[in-house]
Amino acid sequence: xxxxxxxxxxxxxxxxxxxxxxxxxxxxxxxxxxxxxxxxxxxxxxxxxxxxxxxxxxxxxxxxxxxxxxxxxxxxxxxxxxxxxxxxxxxxx
Numbered sequence: 001x002x003x004x005x006x007x008x009x010x011x012x013x014x015x016x017x018x019x020x021x022x023x024x025x026x027x028x029x030x031x032x033x034x035x036x037x038x039x040x041x042x043x044x045x046x047x048x049x050x051x052x053x054x055x056x057x058x059x060x061x062x063x064x065x066x067x068x069x070x071x072x073x074x075x076x077x078x079x080x081x082x083x084x085x086x087x088x089x090x091x092x093x
Contacts, residue, residue, distance in 0.1 A: 002089035011082035022074035
């Protein structure tokens with residue numbers, strides 16, 4: 001990231017890059033996890049009370065919650081990294 005900043009990338013561009021790549025990984029993970037959970041609905045049925053294993057609202061809320069936590073988990077470190085001076089970061093490496 002320091003090299004990109006030293007070459008002229010704006011902090012906003014770096015933030016978009018990091019969040020975009022991380023959210024792509026999160027969405028792939030949500031999709032794979034959703035497929036695995038759908039395949040295991042019989043096991044899930046024994047663990048859930050008063051909810052069907054294919055309840056759409058539960059799936060949407062759980063996916064949105066996981067995506068939000070992942071977004072926050074990558075946003076704050078990326079924002080902090082964009083505030084660093086690229087020369088200082090490159091010298092420390």
